[in-house]
Amino acid sequence: MGVIYLIIVGAAAGFLATRLMKIEADIPTTMLIGIVGGLVGGFLLRALISVMGWLSGFVGAVLGALLIIWLWQKYGPKR
Numbered sequence: 001m002g003v004i005y006l007i008i009v010g011a012a013a014g015f016l017a018t019r020l021m022k023i024e025a026d027i028p029t030t031m032l033i034g035i036v037g038g039l040v041g042g043f044l045l046r047a048l049i050s051v052m053g054w055l056s057g058f059v060g061a062v063l064g065a066l067l068i069i070w071l072w073q074k075y076g077p078k079r
Contacts, residue, residue: 009061010035017065023073033072037065 014034018025025033038057041064 007031007035009058010038010065013038013041013058013061013065016062017069020062021066021069021073023069033068034061034065037061037063037068040064040067 011031011034014030014032014037017033017037018030038061041057041060041062
């Protein structure tokens with residue numbers, strides 16, 4: 001159940017993050033960004049999750065995905 005939750009929240013967070021950062025990415029890339037961002041955000045906001053519940057997990061996933069997109073745009077392959 002945890003993996004399914006991670007994929008669903010990660011996909012939603014990746015979608016929201018790609019829209020906020022105004023980049024076009026295919027579905028697998030969007031999901032990957034969201035899942036990696038969810039892991040990063042979940043790690044950084046673990047204390048907030050314990051205090052505020054699942055919504056902070058989503059916020060952490062979106063923030064983590066935004067960080068991943070920013071790093072990708074700054075240090076990733078140039079087009």
